[in-house]
Amino acid sequence: MHEAGRILVLDILEILQEHTDQNNRITQKELINLLVDQYDYNENLYKKRKTVRRHLEHLLRHEAEHPLRKEPKVLYGPKKESGEDEAQETNKNKTMTNFGYAHTFQQKELRLLIDSLLFSPRIPNAERKQLIEKLESLTSKHFESSLDLVRTTNKPQLLVQDLFKHIESLEKAMQDNKKVSFQYANYTVDQHNKLQLTNRQNSRGEDRTYLINPYELVATDGKYYLICNNDPFDNVSHYRVDRMMNVEIVNERRKPMRKVRGLENGLDLSRHIAEHIYMFGGQSTTVSLRFKKYVLNEFIDWFGTNDLYFSNQTEDEVTVTVKVNETAMRKWALQYALHVTVTSPRSLVEDIKDDLRQAMARYDL
Structure with missing residues (x-):
């Protein structure tokens, strides 16, 4: 491969690393647009679609050989339509679509690493920020925006199995301005004197379902909490995320924060945490x-x-x-x-x- 071709391959890899992951793909056309807009390639590149496609096909065939590789990575390629064989798919995709870069770390793994830094009181803030930025660079740009929804007060934390799943659902609800429903568990001791988590019950002895308006996730005192409003009340509530069960996004717009007593002027998170040191509700x-x-x-x-x-x-x-x-x-x-x-x-x-x-x-x- 000549020198210009090697440079183009490296630029393609850089774009795929920055803009794509397993959940966010791009098309060949979008790739060319980025090469022209951000990498100063001549607009004649649009006429050389075959060149870009050839390099993409080369990466798919020889992804273990590209110079940025230290451990095996896979480029996610075009998906086949149902009923199409491989030859039909190749002919159909004269312009290739649906490409993404397989990063070494999954986003939930990066979140765990970043949380370990956020909750470490011994790391100075400047160094912590630099380390987090380095970890964020190991995946696509789409990761930073979701991380912004979680704040911290730098105290250690222990994670439970479903915590990331709960956080992802709550982040999605907040991004889409939707309500959330869930059951809430308490620790109890069963008849055999064994500790267990059981859902809170309503007056009829059934699992109680909470319907809330989510506003902020906060990590404090080694735990994740959701700052929210519990329908149909008008005050602020806090719930431990690791004790939420069956978290579901409800297709109903959440109550505006200004209608919640204590949040009329928005949420000053640092002040809120200082005033609620045990994350109790109330004024x-x-x-x-x-x-x-x-x-x-x-x-x-x-x-x-x-x-x-x-x-x-x-x-x-x-x-x-x-x-x-x-x-x-x-x-x-x-x-x-x-x-x-x-x-x-x-x-x-x-x-x-x-x-x-x-x-x-x-x-x-």
Whole structure:
């Protein structure tokens, strides 16, 4: 093959790697358009369709020989029509169609690798970004747009078998502005004292089906959550994606975010996560608490650094005011009860005091 031919083959391979994968193919005509528009080939290339087709056929016959190859790869070629034999198909496809590049990594495998970087708190942000960009370059350009729908707060996570399937369905629903239905599972212990997942039941003892309006996927505290609205209510809900069962896209437009209480002005994800540290639903409220300074690092780990107001500092203690989900703060305050005192609102203070009294009663032997 002469030098010009080798360059054309390399350019064809580069286009196939960037623009195609197992789910996204291109035709010979689209390939020529890209060569002309992005690689500055002369428009006479349209008259040399046979040359492009010959190179494509060469790649299909000798794909193990091209210079960019380090491990075997397969170019997905033309599909046969039902009832056509191979010779008829070759004659039919004077212009070849339906070509894609078989990348080394499947997209779900790349997502797993990227998630491992996103959830690693020890990798600096700049290095993490560079590594993720390198991983994204191992597949087609179509992968980045789907990844943008998942956000992270950089905490470790364990995956379950159907998680990727659930995420793909939820991403599709959000892209198409559709609702989603699913069943939701809880852990229970059966009659043999074995742990199992069972779907939540309705009042009739049947598996309960949830119909929700999905808005955002978030990875936090080692788990994926869906931020959504549960029909027919008007507040924000959160669901663990790994506990969703039978996720299905419903052919019905989702409720606009502006009609959901708390999302009228859109979703500020960083603020939302900081206010919902345990991903409980419900409204956020302004809470004041006083704690020992040696707890400050743990407090920042949970609540971040934005919108915190400190006051009344002494050598050992400090007061902070933060906007947070009240149920989440109630749980967090119990976790750090030896070091933290919630001072307002009064209703939350009384709830925590009642929790502590009940906890003490369990230890009265």
